[in-house]
Amino acid sequence: MNDTAFPNSDCHRADYRAQLQRYARALALAHNDQISSDLPPRITLAHVKMFTDGNLDKRCDKLLNQVELLNEVYDDLEERVIRYIRTVPLSAYDTGCTDAEHFLEWLLRGDTPTAEQQDCIVCQRSRHAVEFLARENRLAHVRFQDLLSIWDRTARELEQNSNLRLHLNPIRVTATFQTRTLLDEEADVPARVLFFPVGTDIRTAVLEPAGESLIGRLEQSEPPTFDELCHETNDCQREELLDLCHELGDMGLVACG
Amino acid sequence: MLPAIGYAVREQNRPILDDPAINAAEITFERADDPLRVDRYLHDAEFDYVSVHALKLSVASPDPPAGHYMRALKAIAQENEARSVSDHLGFTRDGEGGVEMGHFAPPPFTEAALDATCRNIDVIQRYFGDIHFYLENIAWLFRFTGTMDEAEFLERVLRKTGCGWLLDVTNVYANGTNHGYDPYEFIERVVPAADRMQIHLAGGFYDEQAGMYIDSHSHPIPEPVWDLYRFALDRAPGKIDAVFIERDQNFPDEEGWRQEVRLARKIAETAGAVR
Numbered sequence: 001m002n003d004t005a006f007p008n009s010d011c012h013r014a015d016y017r018a019q020l021q022r023y024a025r026a027l028a029l030a031h032n033d034q035i036s037s038d039l040p041p042r043i044t045l046a047h048v049k050m051f052t053d054g055n056l057d058k059r060c061d062k063l064l065n066q067v068e069l070l071n072e073v074y075d076d077l078e079e080r081v082i083r084y085i086r087t088v089p090l091s092a093y094d095t096g097c098t099d100a101e102h103f104l105e106w107l108l109r110g111d112t113p114t115a116e117q118q119d120c121i122v123c124q125r126s127r128h129a130v131e132f133l134a135r136e137n138r139l140a141h142v143r144f145q146d147l148l149s150i151w152d153r154t155a156r157e158l159e160q161n162s163n164l165r166l167h168l169n170p171i172r173v174t175a176t177f178q179t180r181t182l183l184d185e186e187a188d189v190p191a192r193v194l195f196f197p198v199g200t201d202i203r204t205a206v207l208e209p210a211g212e213s214l215i216g217r218l219e220q221s222e223p224p225t226f227d228e229l230c231h232e233t234n235d236c237q238r239e240e241l242l243d244l245c246h247e248l249g250d251m252g253l254v255a256c257g
Numbered sequence: 258m259l260p261a262i263g264y265a266v267r268e269q270n271r272p273i274l275d276d277p278a279i280n281a282a283e284i285t286f287e288r289a290d291d292p293l294r295v296d297r298y299l300h301d302a303e304f305d306y307v308s309v310h311a312l313k314l315s316v317a318s319p320d321p322p323a324g325h326y327m328r329a330l331k332a333i334a335q336e337n338e339a340r341s342v343s344d345h346l347g348f349t350r351d352g353e354g355g356v357e358m359g360h361f362a363p364p365p366f367t368e369a370a371l372d373a374t375c376r377n378i379d380v381i382q383r384y385f386g387d388i389h390f391y392l393e394n395i396a397w398l399f400r401f402t403g404t405m406d407e408a409e410f411l412e413r414v415l416r417k418t419g420c421g422w423l424l425d426v427t428n429v430y431a432n433g434t435n436h437g438y439d440p441y442e443f444i445e446r447v448v449p450a451a452d453r454m455q456i457h458l459a460g461g462f463y464d465e466q467a468g469m470y471i472d473s474h475s476h477p478i479p480e481p482v483w484d485l486y487r488f489a490l491d492r493a494p495g496k497i498d499a500v501f502i503e504r505d506q507n508f509p510d511e512e513g514w515r516q517e518v519r520l521a522r523k524i525a526e527t528a529g530a531v532r
Contacts, residue, residue, distance in 0.1 A: 016369035017319040017352060023401070024351035027358045038365070040402045042436075047399035050467060055359035089356035093313065093326055096292060135292035138332075145295045200293040 027052055028089035059085050059099065066100035069124055073117040073181070080107065096135075097128040116181045123182055126175040126195045130202050133171045140170040145199060147255035154256035155249050158226050159242055164256040165223035166245060168215065169196045172253075198252035205251055214244055218254065260456070260497040261306035262522050266299070269508040274302055278519045281306040283501040286342075287313070289333045297336045306499045307339040308391070308455065313357075314344035314381060316392065317364035319373055320352040321380040334388050341498070342381075343391040343423045343455065346374070346411060361395055366403030366410040371417075378418040391421035391455050394447075396428035396472040398435075407432070408446045415450040421498070422451035426485045427459045427472050434463075434470040444489050454496045458486060458521060459503040475506035478517060483524065490528035500525065 026034035030052035032045050039048070063081050070077050084103050091098060104121050107113070113121060134141045147154070147167055158164055173195040180187055187206065194205045194215075207215065217233060218224075226245070230238050248254045261281035264270050267288075274282065282304045289298040289309070299307065311330055314322045334342055347361030364370035382390050394411055403410075415422055424444065433440035448454075460476035463469070490497065500521055509517070 012369045012372070013319065016367075016373055019365065019369075020317075020319055020348060021351040021355065023362070024348065024356055024358055027362060028356040035401070038401045039399065043399045046467075050469075051360070051362065051398045059359050090359055092350040092353065092355045092357050093323055094357050095287075095290065095313075095326075095329075131292045138292070141293070142295055197293045199295055200291060202293070 025089065027055075029086065030056055056085055059090060063100055063103055066097060067103060067124055070117075070120050073114070073120045097131055101125065101128050115178045119177045119179050119181050122175045122177065123193075126173045126193070127202050129173040130171055130195050130197055133173065134197055137170055141197065144169055144171075144255060145197075147257040148198065148249075148252055150257075151249050151255050155246055158245060158256055162225055162227060165225055166218060166229060167223045167255050167257060168218040169253050169255070172196045172215075194253070196253060203252060205253070210240075210244055211248060214241075214248065215253065258495065259522075259525055261304070261499045262518060262525060263304060263306075263499070263501060264514070264518060265310065265457075265501050265503040267504065267508070270504070270514050273511055273514045276515050276518065278515070278522045280304055281308070281499045281501065283307075283499075283503075284309045284333065284337055284339070286311040286330050286333055289337075290329055298333065299337050307337050308341040308343060308499060308501070309334045309337070309339045310501075311342060311344040312361070313349050314377070315349045315361070316344060316346065316377045316381070317348040317370055317374045318350055318352055318377065321377045323353065327381070327384050331385065331388070334385075339388060341389040341391055341421065341455070342385055343393055343421075345393045345395045346414070347395050347397075363395060363397040363400045363407070364410075365401035366405045366407060368404065370403075371410060371413055374414055375417045378414065378420050382418065382420060389421055389453065391423040391453075393423035393425050393457065394428050395425070396431040396435075398469070406438075408443050412447050412450040415447070415452075419452060421453040421455065422447065423455045423457060424451075424489055425457035425459075425472075426489060427457065427461065427478070427482050430479075430482050430485055431461065431470045431472045440485055441488055444485065445492060448489070448493045448496070451493070451496060453498055454489075454493055455498055456486065456489060456500040457503055458482060458500065473506060474503045477509070477513070478502070483520070486521070487524055487528060490525055494528075 023035055026032065032048045032052055036045055060081055064078060074080065084106050088102065088106060091102065104125055108121065144167055154164055175193050175195065177183055177191050177193055178189060180189055183191055191206050194207060195202055230241055233241060245254060263279040263281035265283040265285060282299060284298050284307065286309050309330060313326060330342060345361045347363050349361045350357045364374065378390065378392065392414065429440040429443050433443065458478050459472060459474045460478045461470055461472040462476055464471050502517055502521060
C-alpha cells in the first residue's frame with residue numbers, strides 16, 4: 001500500500017488531524033461536553049463519562065503510587081494529584097515515570113517547597129533519572145549487571161588475576177539532600193547521595209571521601225586492573241584499596257570482568 | 258492445525274505457565290518495558306508461540322507511531338523471540354507531540370480514519386517485517402458519528418493492509434450486549450477479510466447501574482463468550498494462530514488458572530475434530 005491509494009489525501013488528512021486533536025484534547029481532560037455534537041443517536045455523554053472517569057482514576061492511582069514518597073511531606077498529596085490531572089493532560093507516549101516527572105515539575109512551579117519537601121522531590125526525580133539513563137544506555141546497563149552477577153566470584157580473584165578490570169556502574173545519578181528526612185539521624189547534611197541500579201532495584205549510598213575519590217578515578221579512564229589502580233592511587237595502601245573495592249562491589253557500584 | 262494456546266503473562270500466572278495445556282504466551286509490552294530489566298521477560302520459559310501486545314501504537318492517530326516506541330516494542334519482541342505484535346483498533350493520542358488519553362477510544366468510522374489507520378499499519382508492518390502485526394477489535398463504551406459500522410471498518414482495514422485480526426471475543430460480546438448488535442454476525446462478517454487471526458478471551462461483569470457489560474478481565478470467561486469462541490473456531494479453520502486468555506483482577510487460584518486454559522484447549526481440540 002502507498003500514499004497514492006488515497007486521492008485528495010492532503011485535505012482530508014488535515015481535517016482528520018484537526019478532528020482527532022479536538023477529540024483527544026477534550027477526552028484527555030474529561031471536557032466531554034466539547035464532543036457532544038459528535039456522538040451518534042443512543043450514545044450519550046454518560047457513556048463518554050464512563051470512559052474519561054476510568055482513565056482519570058487509573059492515572060490518579062498510578063501517579064499516587066509513583067510518588068508515594070511524597071506522602072510523608074505533603075498532607076494533601078491526593079488533592080494535588082487530582083488538581084494536576086484535571087489541568088495537565090498526559091503527554092503522548094507517556095511511558096514509565098514521565099507523568100510523575102511532569103507532576104513533580106508542576107508541583108515545583110506552585111508553592112515553594114519546604115526543605116523536607118524539596119528533598120523528597122529530589123529523591124523521586126533522581127530515581128526517575130536513573131530509569132531514564134538506563135533506558136538511554138541499555139547495553140551498558142545490561143553488560144554491567146552481567147558482571148555484577150558474578151561479583152561474588154570475581155571479587156575473590158581481583159588481586160591475583162591481572163586480566164580482571166574494574167568496571168564502574170554506568171548508571172549513576174548524584175543528588176544533594178539538605179535535610180535528614182530521608183537519611184540516618186546522625187548523617188551530615190547537606191549530603192551527596194548516589195542513586196544507582198542493582199538489577200531492577202534502585203539503591204542509594206552516601207560515600208565516604210575515599211569511596212568518592214575511587215569513583216572519581218574510575219570515571220576518568222578505561223576500566224583499570226587492580227594493579228594499575230594501585231599504581232595510580234597514592235592516597236591509600238593496597239590492602240585498604242582492596243577493601244574499598246570489595247565494599248563498592250558489594251554495594252553494586254563496581255564489578256569485575 | 259490447533260492454535261497455540263496460553264495466557265497473557267501476569268506475575269500471578271507465572272507459576273502455572275508450564276502446564277501441558279499451555280504452549281503460547283502473550284507479553285503486555287507496557288509491563289515488560291522496564292528500563293532496568295536485565296533478563297528477558299519470559300525468563301527461561303519456552304513457548305511455541307509468543308506475541309507482544311502493545312497499548313500505544315494508536316493506529317488510528319493521524320501520525321504513525323514514533324520510532325522510539327516501535328524500537329522499544331521490537332526489542333522486547335526480539336528478546337523474547339516473539340512471532341507477532343498486536344495492538345488495538347483505536348487511538349490513544351491525537352498526534353506527534355500531542356496529548357494522550359490514557360486508553361484507546363474507537364476512531365470515527367469514516368474514510369479519513371480508515372486511510373490514516375491503513376497508512377499507520379503499513380508503517381508498522383514494514384518496520385516489524387517478519388514479526389506479524391495483528392489488530393484487535395476493542396470494546397467501546399461510546400463511539401463517534403461515522404459513515405460505516407465497526408465491522409465494515411475493520412473488514413476494510415484487514416483487506417487493505419493484510420494484517421492479522423486479533424479477535425477479542427469478549428469485546429465483540431460486550432459491544433453486542435451494550436450496543437445491540439449480533440456478535441455472531443460481526444464475527445461472520447469479518448473472518449473472511451482476515452488471512453490470519455489470534456483470539457483473546459476474558460471475563461467481565463454486567464454493571465447494572467450503567468446497563469452495560471464491562472470488559473474488566475476480572476471474572477471467569479462467561480458461557481456466551483465460550484459459545485462465541487466455539488463459533489469463531491468453527492468459522493475460521495486453519496486461520497487462528499494463537500489463543501490468549503487475559504485476566505487482570507480478582508485472580509483465580511492455581512486450579513482456576515489451569516481449568517480455564519485447559520477448557521480453551523479442549524474446545525479448540527473439539528472444534529478441530531469436527532473439521
